[in-house]
Amino acid sequence: MNAKTADKIATAVFYAIAGSVILILAFLLGYILISGFPKLTWQFLTTTAKAFTAGGGIGIQLFNSFYLLLLAMLISFPIALGAGIYLNEYAKQNWLTTIIRTAIEILSSLPSVVVGLFGFLLFVVHMKMGFSILSGALALTFFNLPLLTRSIEGSLAAIPNLQREAGLALGLSRWETVTHVILPAAVPSILTGVILSAGRVFGEAAALIYTSGQSAPALNFGDWNPFNISSPLNPMRPAETLAVHIWKINSEGIMPDASAVSAGSSAVLVLAVLLFNFLARWLGRRLYHRLTSSTN
Amino acid sequence: MSEKINASADAPLRNIYHFDEATHEIALSTHNLHVFYGDNEALTEGDLQFERYKITALIGASGSGKSTFLRSLNRMNDGIARVEGEIRYRDLDINSNQIDVYEMRRHIGMVFQRPNPFAKSIYDNITFALKQRGVRNKQRLDEIVETSLRQAAMWDQVKDELHQSALALSGGQQQRLCIARAIAMAPDILLLDEPASALDPVATSQIEDTLLQLKEKYTIIIVTHNMQQAARISDYTAFFHLGKVLEYDEARKIFTRPKVAITNDYISGNFG
Numbered sequence: 001m002n003a004k005t006a007d008k009i010a011t012a013v014f015y016a017i018a019g020s021v022i023l024i025l026a027f028l029l030g031y032i033l034i035s036g037f038p039k040l041t042w043q044f045l046t047t048t049a050k051a052f053t054a055g056g057g058i059g060i061q062l063f064n065s066f067y068l069l070l071l072a073m074l075i076s077f078p079i080a081l082g083a084g085i086y087l088n089e090y091a092k093q094n095w096l097t098t099i100i101r102t103a104i105e106i107l108s109s110l111p112s113v114v115v116g117l118f119g120f121l122l123f124v125v126h127m128k129m130g131f132s133i134l135s136g137a138l139a140l141t142f143f144n145l146p147l148l149t150r151s152i153e154g155s156l157a158a159i160p161n162l163q164r165e166a167g168l169a170l171g172l173s174r175w176e177t178v179t180h181v182i183l184p185a186a187v188p189s190i191l192t193g194v195i196l197s198a199g200r201v202f203g204e205a206a207a208l209i210y211t212s213g214q215s216a217p218a219l220n221f222g223d224w225n226p227f228n229i230s231s232p233l234n235p236m237r238p239a240e241t242l243a244v245h246i247w248k249i250n251s252e253g254i255m256p257d258a259s260a261v262s263a264g265s266s267a268v269l270v271l272a273v274l275l276f277n278f279l280a281r282w283l284g285r286r287l288y289h290r291l292t293s294s295t296n
Numbered sequence: 297m298s299e300k301i302n303a304s305a306d307a308p309l310r311n312i313y314h315f316d317e318a319t320h321e322i323a324l325s326t327h328n329l330h331v332f333y334g335d336n337e338a339l340t341e342g343d344l345q346f347e348r349y350k351i352t353a354l355i356g357a358s359g360s361g362k363s364t365f366l367r368s369l370n371r372m373n374d375g376i377a378r379v380e381g382e383i384r385y386r387d388l389d390i391n392s393n394q395i396d397v398y399e400m401r402r403h404i405g406m407v408f409q410r411p412n413p414f415a416k417s418i419y420d421n422i423t424f425a426l427k428q429r430g431v432r433n434k435q436r437l438d439e440i441v442e443t444s445l446r447q448a449a450m451w452d453q454v455k456d457e458l459h460q461s462a463l464a465l466s467g468g469q470q471q472r473l474c475i476a477r478a479i480a481m482a483p484d485i486l487l488l489d490e491p492a493s494a495l496d497p498v499a500t501s502q503i504e505d506t507l508l509q510l511k512e513k514y515t516i517i518i519v520t521h522n523m524q525q526a527a528r529i530s531d532y533t534a535f536f537h538l539g540k541v542l543e544y545d546e547a548r549k550i551f552t553r554p555k556v557a558i559t560n561d562y563i564s565g566n567f568g
Contacts, residue, residue: 160412162408162410162412163412163414163415165372165406165408165412166408166412166413166414166474166477167414167425168372168401169370169372169401169405169406169407169408169478170401170402170405170425170477170478170481171398171399171400171401171402171425171429171481172398172425172428173398176428180424180428181414181424184415184416185414185415289461291415291416292415292416292417292461292462292463
């Protein structure tokens with residue numbers, strides 16, 4: 001076999017492999033979206049779930065998912081940002097940072113169900129937070145922190161050293177250089193990382209089953225005082241998310257339209273995650289152009 | 297040839313130009329400067345004086361220690377290498393750890409080999425460090441932007457796009473923006489580390505013209521691999537070889553009658 005034929009065969013094989021990856025994705029997405037599509041009505045998206053009768057919606061679960069995501073991000077982003085800045089900009093290469101990096105690596109490979117059970121023991125039982133959004137958000141922080149830290153560290157590392165030297169040579173301190181030169185330049189890529197990890201957190205179920213719980217008590221969307229038990233903002237209430245809802249319907253759902261609700265919920269979940277991904281790309285590009293020019 | 301090399305290596309000081317300080321104003325001088333990367337000594341005995349409002353070129357093969365020397369002059373080697381010895385600037389030893397490095401670097405600015413504008417607009421590139429130092433007056437900032445861009449010979453090209461991204465400029469323009477950014481801080485001394493090596497010949501000659509104009513107001517020390525460039529623009533030239541300054545003299549002497557054989561070999565392109 002001559003080199004040309006070998007090259008042709010190899011190219012064909014790689015095309016086939018790449019094509020099959022796309023096919024699998026397209027099949028999965030298509031199946032989920034098509035089977036869930038009939039359910040996608042405003043009524044389904046906004047009404048409460050029903051346990052025994054048909055026609056239940058996912059309004060509360062949807063809200064819970066977003067609220068939990070927001071809280072988890074509020075907790076984990078500042079920590080991850082600080083850790084990422086420390087690791088990339090300040091830390092020297094020594095045994096301490098090696099330990100930190102190894103710890104992050106191990107933490108990021110922990111199965112989420114283990115993180116969930118740990119969160120159950122620590123937050124729900126030991127710290128007496130009960131099944132609550134706060135417990136769930138903290139468990140998600142454990143789950144999210146290592147991924148986010150590494151993504152932020154990577155974003156900062158992608159900014160060339162020349163930029164740091166440029167700042168220092170102008171008499172700027174390291175802190176000024178990091179906060180005003182490196183971080184702004186890294187914002188688009190940091191943001192992309194945040195949104196992509198938001199997509200992962202949004203679809204997480206296992207870590208939440210034992211922390212934020214499997215029940216979605218009725219909420220009063222007219223009451224925004226976070227200290228009232230029926231307020232949507234109350235972080236101490238149990239909150240079943242969309243992903244947990246799907247798991248629960250499929251394992252013990254007894255409503256007559258269980259499979260339709262499950263299919264509809266799955267479609268919403270997948271659409272939301274897709275939306276996160278496209279949003280990440282679009283916003284990253286937009287921001288890059290915004291940040292590199294100034295308005296007078 | 298080898299005899300002459302040995303002779304010069306034994307008594308290097310004879311070939312190092314020393315200024316008469318009564319007639320020449322010294323902007324910066326180094327005494328007994330040694331630079332170490334770990335245990336590896338990259339520079340030994342860098343003893344040089346730099347005259348005010350002159351261009352001094354540092355030449356030598358790759359790895360001869362000239363960039364290491366240059367980067368030590370405004371402490372850019374901090375945290376990378378260990379620098380021992382004395383760097384005198386205005387009766388201060390700026391290599392001492394009591395020096396406010398950030399303050400010092402505003403007097404001794406630096407332009408790097410590859411253009412490194414911030415991912416900001418042209419205007420913000422120049423004003424950003426000034427704003428951090430408390431210059432807030434819009435009119436004052438506008439003035440500084442204009443004068444420094446004029447000094448870097450690029451005002452006419454960019455005056456209508458000051459608020460667009462500096463990253464959209466060509467390489468030569470980016471490098472001149474970096475020069476403008478450095479002189480906006482009104483430094484005393486400008487260090488340039490092969491500022492034209494990543495540029496095409498046209499942009500290079502523009503940068504050279506810019507430097508010749510800038511020496512009326514700034515003391516310039518430039519590392520270059522380009523012999524013609526050193527000959528064209530420098531008043532004094534130091535030849536670095538294997539971590540030592542082998543010869544330092546007026547540029548016309550270095551390029552016409554070098555005292556050391558290795559210098560002659562290098563400038564005539566026999567090695568390096």
